[in-house]
Amino acid sequence: xxxxxxxxxxxxxxxxxxxxxxxxxxxxxxxxxxxxxxxxxxxxxxxxxxxxxxxxxxxxxxxxxxxxxxxxxxxxxxxxxxxxxxxxxxxxxxxxxxxxxxxxxxxxxxxxxxxxxxxxxxxxxxxxxxxxxxxxxxxxxxxxxxxxxxxxxxxxxxxxxxxxxxxxxxxxxxxxxxxxxxxxxxxxxxxxxxxxxxxxxxxxxxxxxxxxxxxxxxxxxxxxxxxxxxxxxxxxxxxxxxxxxxxxxxxxxxxxxxxxxxxxxxxxxxxxxxxxxxx
Numbered sequence: 001x002x003x004x005x006x007x008x009x010x011x012x013x014x015x016x017x018x019x020x021x022x023x024x025x026x027x028x029x030x031x032x033x034x035x036x037x038x039x040x041x042x043x044x045x046x047x048x049x050x051x052x053x054x055x056x057x058x059x060x061x062x063x064x065x066x067x068x069x070x071x072x073x074x075x076x077x078x079x080x081x082x083x084x085x086x087x088x089x090x091x092x093x094x095x096x097x098x099x100x101x102x103x104x105x106x107x108x109x110x111x112x113x114x115x116x117x118x119x120x121x122x123x124x125x126x127x128x129x130x131x132x133x134x135x136x137x138x139x140x141x142x143x144x145x146x147x148x149x150x151x152x153x154x155x156x157x158x159x160x161x162x163x164x165x166x167x168x169x170x171x172x173x174x175x176x177x178x179x180x181x182x183x184x185x186x187x188x189x190x191x192x193x194x195x196x197x198x199x200x201x202x203x204x205x206x207x208x209x210x211x212x213x214x215x216x217x218x219x220x221x222x223x224x225x226x227x228x229x230x231x232x233x234x235x236x237x238x239x240x241x242x243x244x245x246x247x248x249x250x251x252x253x254x255x256x257x258x259x260x261x262x263x264x265x266x267x268x269x270x271x272x273x274x275x276x277x278x279x
Contacts, residue, residue, distance in 0.1 A: 027060075027064060030054070030056055030060060030061070030064055031064050031067075031068060031073075033054045033056070034050055034054065034061070034064060034065065034068065034074075035073070035085065035089075037050055037053045037054050038050070038074075038083075038084055038085055039085065039150065040152060041053070043084070044077030044078065044082035044083060044084040045082055045083065045084075046080070046081050046082050046083075047061050047062045047065045047081070047083070048061075050065065050083075065083060068086070069083065069086075071086075071088065072086045072087065072088030073085075073086050073088050073089060074086045075087065105263065105266055106123045106135055106234075106236075106263065107135065107137075109121075109123075109236060109259045109262070109263055110122070110123060110135060110136070110137040110236075111137055112259070113137070113236065113238065113255060113256065113259055114137040114138065114139050114140070116255055117139070117238060117240070117248070117251075117252055117255055118139050118140040119139040119238045119239060119240040119244070119252070120136065120137065120138055120139040120238070120239045120240075121136070121137045121139070121236065121237065121238055122134075122135065122136045122137075122236070122237040122238075122239065123135040123136075123225075123234055123235070123236060123237075124158070124160040124164075124222070124234060124235045124236075124237050125164070125233070125234045125235075126155075126164050127152055128152075129155070129176055129177060129178060129181075130152035130153060130154065130155065130181075131152070131153045131154070131155050131157070131158045131160060131161050131164065132149075132150060132151060132152050132153065133148070133149050133150070133151065134149065134150075134234070135149065136149050139239075139240075153214075154177075154178075154181035154182075155177050155181060156177065156181055156182050156184070156190050156195050156213075157181075157184065157185065157213050157214055158213075158220065158222075159208045159209055159210050159220040159221065159222040159237070160208075160220075160222040160235040160237055162195075162198050162199045162201075162202035162208045162222075163202045163203075163208055163222055163223075163224045163232045163235050164232050164234075164235060165177070165199060166199050166202050166203040166224070166232055167203075167230060167231045167232060170196050173196065173199065174192055174196075182195065184213050185213060185214050186213075198210075202222075206223070206224060206257070207221075207222070207223050207224075207253060207256075207257055208222050209221040209222065209245075209249070209253070211242060212239075217241060217242060218239050218240065218241060218242060218245075219239075219240050219241070219242045219245030219246070220237060220238075220239055221237060221238040221239075221240070221245070221252050221253060221256050222235045222236070222237045222256075223235060223236050223237075223253075223256045223257045223259070223260035223261075224260060224264070225260050225263045225264050225267060226264040226267065226268070227264070227267040227268065233267065235260070236256055236259050236260045236263065237256070238252050238255075238256055240252065
C-alpha cells in the first residue's frame, strides 16, 4: 500500500513540476512577445497597451514588465509609466557582434556596393514569416528610397522574398506565408500562382529584380547569399530609381551577384556564421 501511495505522490509531484515548467515556458514566450511588440511598435508603450497588443492578460503583462525592468531588458521612457527596450539589449547585441559572423562581414560589401553604384544597398533576411532589412548603406542621393532597418514586411511585397523562400516546395511556401500577406499595398491581391512562378524563376536565375510594389518610383535588385545545401539565408539588395535601374540594369546585376557569390563563399567556410534561413 505504501508503495502505491508513494508512486501516486511521485506522479502528482511530477505533474506539478511539469505545470511549473509549462508556466515558465509560457512566461518566457510572453516576454519575447513583449520585446517583439515594442520593436515593431518602435515607440514606448504602457503595460496595458502592450497587453492588448499581444492579447495577454494584463496581470501577467504587468508582472513580466516588472521583471524585465529589473533585469534591464526594458526601461521606463517617461513619468507616465511607458516602457521601451532597455540598454541591456544593446549590450547583448554588442556581445553577439563580438563573435565572427557574416553580418559584420557584410558591412564592407554594402559600403562597396553603395560606392560603386551610388545606390542604396541592403542585407535582407527573414524574421519569422516576414522579410526585414538587417543592414543598410545609403546611396549617394539627396532623398531616401528604402525601408527602415528592422521593419517587418510581407514576403510577397519584396524581390528578396522570392529568393528567401526558394528552397521550399510550393506547398511549404503557401503554408509559410500568411494568406493576408498576398494583399499588396495597392489593395490588389497577388495570385499565389504568379508568386510561385516568380519564385521558380528566382531559383533558376539566382537573381530577381522588379519594380517595387511598395511605391511607384523604385526598382529592387536582389541576389542570394547561400549557406549550406543551397539555402538562401540572406540577400544582398540594391534599391534604385526606376530610370537609373533600367539604364544600369546589367551593371547593377553583375555587381550585386559578384558580391553575393563572394559572401556565400565566406558563409560556407565560416563555422561561426549566424546567418540563418527561416524556416
